Amino acid sequence: MAPPPGCRMTLRAVFFAALIGVTTGAPAGEPHLAIVGGLGGEAYYTDLFHRWVETLTQVATQRLGIAPERVIRLEEHASGDSNPVTEVSRKENVLGAIRRLEQESAEGDVIALVLVGHGTAGGGRALFNLPGRDLSASELASTLDTVEQRTVVVVVAAPASALFVEALSGPERIVIAATSNAAENQHTRFGGHFVDAFAEDAADSDKDRRVSLLEAFQYASREVARGFEIEGKLPTEHAMLDDNGDRVGSRNPGTDDGDGTLAARVHLAAPEGEDPATAAGRETLALQIRARRLVDRIEVVKREKRSLEANEYQQRLEALLVELALNRRAYRARRVQ
Secondary structure, eight states: OOOOHHHHHHHHHHHHHHHHHHTTTTOSOOOOEEEEEESSSSSHHHHHHHHHHHHHHHHHHHTSOOGGEEEEEESSOOBBEEEEEEEEEHHHHHHHHHHHHHSOOOOEEEEEEEEEOOOOEEEEEEEEEOOSSSEHHHHHHHHHTTTOOSSSEEEHHHHTHHHHHHHHHOTEEEEEEESSTTTTSSSHHHHHHHHHTOOOGGTTTSSSSSHHHHHHHHHHHHHHHHHHHHHHHOOOOOOOEEEESSSSBBSSSSSSTTTTTTHHHHSSSSSSSSSSSSSHHHHHHHHHHHHHHHHHHHHHHHHHGGGOOHHHHHHHHHHHHHHHHHHHHEEEEEEEE
């Protein structure tokens, strides 16, 4: 017996809606994000990780349209007037944040955990360094195993993070590590570029005005390689991504049958307009992000002072300071408009 005309129209609408969702790779559900800054160990890294966390927090709420109550921010130091952190990034708080995201999300939502900091590995065991007790890959896996009916994204932007991929891999999971083996144990640059990917139009390779997890990974990987090439140094890190559940990451994920298919469909932007800010607001945010990048570069030059000729050091530092001063002037001008 054929369905009545009205029912046929409803079925047809459902069919085409489903088809559009499949072909465009539209993300389902709302994104929920926990951003964790690990133990710096020294002032340089503590400040660097803080800037990365702060930038991603602002980009998430001001550019990607994630509701502030859906963003959890944990750092090495407690809250202050200029550092609105709800909790210190101790292990129990990080694992608690995952449980909170699960409780506050719904089936079909995206839960993302971004860890930026230092890491170590030895004896087949990987650790992310935190104030107090470090977080192991196995402990993180145990907590994530209770999360069901949600897409889980974990980014471990830390040295020796490769073992996290094997430990966390599973269905409907995207796992990204800054290194491809435990021997890559020097400070990693991947985290800063991964954060920048969501603030940069350049990362949107398919020009759909959204940056997928795959695009963010590819952008950050390219920028890491470019940085080492400019400096004439051999790369000390190679990021990898796993999203097909086979516990093996890929340095070059794509959209074929291997790693990258799920990451290409998942975005951190809120479904209804990932760009809620006005054009002026976006430009102001871009100036803030650019200022933090300049501070990063200034600090790098200061750390390299002993290896540079006096003239070269002064020239590089002066150029960056001038650019930062111009940036701050432009920022103040926009604030008074």
